[in-house]
Amino acid sequence: MALADGPLAAALRDVRFAWRGRAPFALAVNSLDIARGERMLLVGPSGGGKSTLLSLLCGVLTPGSGSVTVLGTDIGRLPGAARDRFRAEHLGVVFQMFNLLPYASVLDNVLLPLRFAPERRARAARAGVRAEGTRLLRSLGLEEQLHDGARASSLSVGQQQRVAAARALIGAPEIIVADEPTSALDRDRQTAFLHLLFGEAARAGTTVIMVSHDASLAPQFDRIIHLADVATISRGSP
Amino acid sequence: MLLRLAFRSLTNRWLTAVLTVLAIGVSVTLLLGVERVRTGARASFADTISGTDLIVGARSGAVNLLLYSVFRIGNATNNISWRALQEVASRPEVAWTVPISLGDSHFGHRIVGTTAAYFEHYRYRQRQPLTFRSGGPFRDLFDAVAGADVAAALGYKLGDHIVVAHGLGNTSFAQHADKPFVIAGILAKTGTPVDRSVHVSLEAITAIHVDWQGGARIPGFTTTLEQVRDLDLTPKDVTAALIGLTSRTAVFRVQRAVNDYAGEPLTAILPGVALQELWGIVGTAEAALAVVSAMTVVTALLGMATAILATLNERRREMAVLRSVGAPPRIILALLLAEAATLTAASIVVGSLLLTIALLAARPIIDARFGLYLPLQAPTPRELLLLAAVLVGGVAAGLLPAVRAYRMSLADGMTVRT
Numbered sequence: 001m002a003l004a005d006g007p008l009a010a011a012l013r014d015v016r017f018a019w020r021g022r023a024p025f026a027l028a029v030n031s032l033d034i035a036r037g038e039r040m041l042l043v044g045p046s047g048g049g050k051s052t053l054l055s056l057l058c059g060v061l062t063p064g065s066g067s068v069t070v071l072g073t074d075i076g077r078l079p080g081a082a083r084d085r086f087r088a089e090h091l092g093v094v095f096q097m098f099n100l101l102p103y104a105s106v107l108d109n110v111l112l113p114l115r116f117a118p119e120r121r122a123r124a125a126r127a128g129v130r131a132e133g134t135r136l137l138r139s140l141g142l143e144e145q146l147h148d149g150a151r152a153s154s155l156s157v158g159q160q161q162r163v164a165a166a167r168a169l170i171g172a173p174e175i176i177v178a179d180e181p182t183s184a185l186d187r188d189r190q191t192a193f194l195h196l197l198f199g200e201a202a203r204a205g206t207t208v209i210m211v212s213h214d215a216s217l218a219p220q221f222d223r224i225i226h227l228a229d230v231a232t233i234s235r236g237s238p
Numbered sequence: 239m240l241l242r243l244a245f246r247s248l249t250n251r252w253l254t255a256v257l258t259v260l261a262i263g264v265s266v267t268l269l270l271g272v273e274r275v276r277t278g279a280r281a282s283f284a285d286t287i288s289g290t291d292l293i294v295g296a297r298s299g300a301v302n303l304l305l306y307s308v309f310r311i312g313n314a315t316n317n318i319s320w321r322a323l324q325e326v327a328s329r330p331e332v333a334w335t336v337p338i339s340l341g342d343s344h345f346g347h348r349i350v351g352t353t354a355a356y357f358e359h360y361r362y363r364q365r366q367p368l369t370f371r372s373g374g375p376f377r378d379l380f381d382a383v384a385g386a387d388v389a390a391a392l393g394y395k396l397g398d399h400i401v402v403a404h405g406l407g408n409t410s411f412a413q414h415a416d417k418p419f420v421i422a423g424i425l426a427k428t429g430t431p432v433d434r435s436v437h438v439s440l441e442a443i444t445a446i447h448v449d450w451q452g453g454a455r456i457p458g459f460t461t462t463l464e465q466v467r468d469l470d471l472t473p474k475d476v477t478a479a480l481i482g483l484t485s486r487t488a489v490f491r492v493q494r495a496v497n498d499y500a501g502e503p504l505t506a507i508l509p510g511v512a513l514q515e516l517w518g519i520v521g522t523a524e525a526a527l528a529v530v531s532a533m534t535v536v537t538a539l540l541g542m543a544t545a546i547l548a549t550l551n552e553r554r555r556e557m558a559v560l561r562s563v564g565a566p567p568r569i570i571l572a573l574l575l576a577e578a579a580t581l582t583a584a585s586i587v588v589g590s591l592l593l594t595i596a597l598l599a600a601r602p603i604i605d606a607r608f609g610l611y612l613p614l615q616a617p618t619p620r621e622l623l624l625l626a627a628v629l630v631g632g633v634a635a636g637l638l639p640a641v642r643a644y645r646m647s648l649a650d651g652m653t654v655r656t
Contacts, residue, residue, distance in 0.1 A: 060561060081566050088564020095562070098555040103250035104243055115239050116564035167563070 009175050009207040010034040010057055014066035017056060027052050028232040029066075032225070034209060036174070039198060041218055042211040044227030050211040053231065054179050057209065058091055059083040071174055088116035092168025092206075096180040099164035102153035106142070107133050109152050110167045120171025136166040140196045157184045158193070165197050172204040180212050194220050244573050247556070248580065251549060258542045259584045265531075265538040266589025266628060267596065272531040273621055274597070276524050278612045283517060286430045287480075287509050289361030290336075291489050294318065294326060294496055295478035297503035301519065304512040307338055307478035310348045310431045314340065317475035322501050326481070329495065331488035334359050336480040339443045339473060342402050342414070347388045349402055350435045351443035351476070357383070359482055362430045372396055373423030376439050379467060381422035387433040389424045396421055400436070402446060412454065414446040417463060429611050441471035481506075535628055539635040542581055546574065546639040550646065557647045571644040578636020579629070586625050590617070 011033050018026040027049045034040055044050045055061040056068050059075040062083075067074045071090055075083055087093075092113070100109045110133040114121040124132040137147055140162040146155065152163060161181055168176050176197070182190040194217070201208050210221070218224045248255050287308050295303040296316035305311045327335040336359050339351030350356075354375045357368050373396045376383055384394050394400070398421045404412035419438060427433055445466045449456050461469075483489060489508065496506035557570050597614050604610050617625065 058562070081568075084561075084564050084566040087562075093562040095558075099559060101243060101247070101556055101559060103246045108239070108243065111239070112243075112560075113563035116566075 007036060008033055008069070009036045009038065009071065010209070011069045012056070012066070013069070015056065015063045015068060016065045017052060017061065017063045019052075024235065025049070025052075026234045027056075028234075029053065029230055032230045034207065036207055037205050039201070039208045039220075039222045040210070041221040041224045042209065042227055043215045043218070043224060044211065044213065046213050048213075048227055049231060049233045050213075050227055051179055053227070054177055054209070054211060058093060058177055059087050085116065088113055089119050090174050092170075092173045092176045094161070094164045094168050094176070094178040094181040097157070097160075097184050099167070100152035100155075100160055102151065104152055105148055106137065106150055106152055106155070106163050107147045109163055110137060110170055113167060113173075114171055117171060117173075120173060124171040133166065133170060136169055136200065137163065139200060140166050141192075142166075158189050161185065161193060162196065165193070165200070169197075169200050169204075169206070172206065175207045175209060176201060178208065178210040181210065182217070183212065183214065190217065191220075240569070240573065241576070244576055245580075247553075247573075248577055254545055254549070255581060258545050258581055259588055261541055262535070262538040262582060262585030262628075262632070263588030263592060265534040266586055266625070267592040269531045269535050269624060269628070270589065270593045270617075270621060271596065272527050273624060274593070274612050275610065276528065277618075277620075278610050279520075279524070280517065282429050282610055283520070284513055285363035286513070287360075287362060289359070289365045289482065290480045290509050291483045291486060292481040292493060292496070292506045293478060293509055293512075294323070294481055294504060294506045297505045300505070300507040300512040301516045303478065303505055303507055304509065304516055306340065307480070308431065308509065310340065310350075310435060314477045316503075317477055318479070318504060319475045319502060320473050322499060322504060323476060323479055325499070325501070326479070326492075326496055326504075329492060331483050331485065331492050332481055333484045334482045336360065337440060337473075337476040338478045338480065339440055339475075340477045342404055342443070342446075344388070344400060344402055344436050345392060347385070347391075348431075348435045349443075350437045351440045351473075352437055353440060356437065359480065360432065362428050362432070366428075368428065368432065369426045371424045371426045373421070376422050376437070376442075378420070378422070379439065379442055379445060379471075380417065380419045380463075381439070381442075382419040383423040383425060383437040384421055385425050385433040385435045385437075386427040388436055389421075394421050394424065396424065402436075402438075404450070416460065417446045417466070429605070440473045440476065444471040444473050445469070535631065538585075539582070539628075539631050542578065542632065543635040543638045546577065546636065547642065550639060550643055553643075554646060557643060561647055567644050567647050570647050571640045574640035574643050575633055575636050578640070579633050582629050582632025582636075585632070586628060590625075 012029045013031060015029040016026070018024065042050060042053070052061065056063055057070065059070070059078070062076045068076050073086065075086055078086060101112070107130065111129060114124060114129060121129065127135070134144065134147055138144060142159060142162055146159070152160065155163065161184070164181070182193050185193060198208065198220070215224070293303060293307050295307060296314060296318050298315045302312065302315070306314050323335065323337060326332065334355055336352060336356045340348060342349040357375045360368055371386065373383070382400060388394065399418045400421065401418050402414045404414060419442070425432060448461045448466055448469065483492060493506040493508070496504050560570060594614070597612060601612055601614065604612060
């Protein structure tokens with residue numbers, strides 16, 4: 001696909017975004033580039049607009065002005081349904097917690113994005129969709145007996161995060177976006193988790209964009225950006 | 239996959255789901271039950287009398303006359319004289335006359351004084367004639383013919399002796415104990431007030447009142463059974479009369495003639511018209527019942543909407559997950575609508591089953607106690623329409639939480655803002 005050949009995974013230009021309502025909050029990013037295949041850590045304090053920035057990158061929120069270009073597509077200009085489809089096809093998302101549908105099986109959770117992303121499904125289907133899901137789970141260290149039988153809610157937090165990583169990785173999307181995926185884990189598990197995630201990401205040349213309030217994760221990333229350096233946050237009446 | 243997930247999401251909240259389905263299910267049972275009773279009541283009501291062209295009584299309203307002559311509810315305002323009735327009966331258009339004399343009772347069941355013509359000409363439910371389960375019409379002066387319910391309730395069989403009470407009280411102290419009757423026939427069940435009546439001859443009515451005046455026994459007078467048989471027992475008056483005509487086209491002419499009868503104030507009514515008029519009155523209650531049952535369905539559906547709404551907060555994460563993997567907001571809308579539709583559909587099945595079970599259990603009792611025959615049948619087109627309306631209502635109620643979830647998921651994006 002021609003789009004994906006561009007040098008940048010994502011580029012933000014003159015982005016302005018404002019939450020209205022009882023706690024008005026505005027975010028401004030003049031310029032931010034993220035290269036393809038890069039592992040980038042975005043550091044900032046809690047509640048500092050990191051999640052808003054990620055939502056803009058994923059096209060769940062659209063900027064009031066400016067452009068968010070992901071893989072060469074200005075996603076702010078796409079109509080809503082196309083933006084959802086774009087996110088399904090090109091982005092894998094991992095949250096801090098509560099990543100999974102608690103009542104569904106582990107494997108169903110992993111395969112969920114494929115329902116909305118035919119291209120990813122086609123890629124995952126080369127080895128068989130379920131086989132690919134099982135492979136990812138196994139390489140992320142989840143024993144096979146958990147895949148089908150267990151409800152996702154019966155797993156430990158660490159296991160849940162690894163299931164979420166498998167879901168983000170399945171079908172090899174170009175970009176993984178992770179919002180504090182390790183903050184619920186202890187230090188050893190954090191390192192192990194990132195190791196596994198990066199291992200799988202490297203296989204497919206996936207770009208990893210992660211936000212955290214914890215700068216100590218920095219050594220494992222290619223680039224660290226402090227949110228304060230790229231974004232201006234304003235609170236109160238805009 | 240999505241439907242499977244939606245189903246698992248629902249089974250994950252099975253207790254709420256089961257309670258919701260039960261609440262709507264019971265309201266659906268009520269809705270269908272009221273509908274069944276309505277149509278059943280309407281049918282048995284219209285089936286009460288058929289084949290009679292006119293009912294003649296003392297001057298009163300059509301509904302009143304119908305009530306006391308056919309339904310045996312309430313009392314006649316006045317009687318009509320035997321002479322006046324004979325004049326009506328002798329008109330060339332009149333094919334048959336069935337006089338009816340009311341006023342006495344037997345353990346709360348009405349005593350109907352009449353002639354043998356009653357068993358020949360009284361028709362119910364599409365002109366079905368009365369049939370005898372055992373015995374036959376009265377032949378002797380003190381023979382009585384019991385309706386099916388009377389015989390069943392009091393355990394009467396042929397040859398039993400019964401005593402008639404004066405007046406209509408259930409436990410009347412004034413009894414015609416000196417002149418007992420013998421059960422000569424028992425009628426088959428009709429589902430009409432006939433079942434709850436005891437029929438005797440007009441002459442017997444006259445005979446048991448020989449020593450009576452103004453509702454009390456005349457002291458010192460006792461006419462024995464043997465003496466009474468020698469008297470002229472032609473009644474002086476009767477309460478009402480059913481009339482059949484040789485041709486239906488004469489009905490208005492005869493009606494006018496009766497209404498204009500110079501000798502005394504008389505009224506002739508067309509039973510069909512009066513039945514409709516009466517149903518118009520009863521029908522208001524029936525409509526109110528239908529409205530109430532519909533309101534319970536609305537309440538139950540709103541309850542479901544509330545139950546789903548209450549889960550939305552805890553399911554925001556779930557929706558954020560769906561959004562993050564690329565589910566468009568309309569999928570979230572659709573999932574919640576599917577949930578409402580599933581719950582409603584399950585409720586309709588549960589409600590119909592409950593009704594079937596309730597009918598199976600209660601039908602004989604309802605038939606016996608209220609003379610209301612409720613058919614156990616596949617849903618009628620009207621009932622299907624009602625059920626479809628419930629389903630549409632369920633989905634409409636589901637729109638409330640669905641639209642809210644839709645807007646929440648648009649506003650939340652991937653991060654749950656609480």
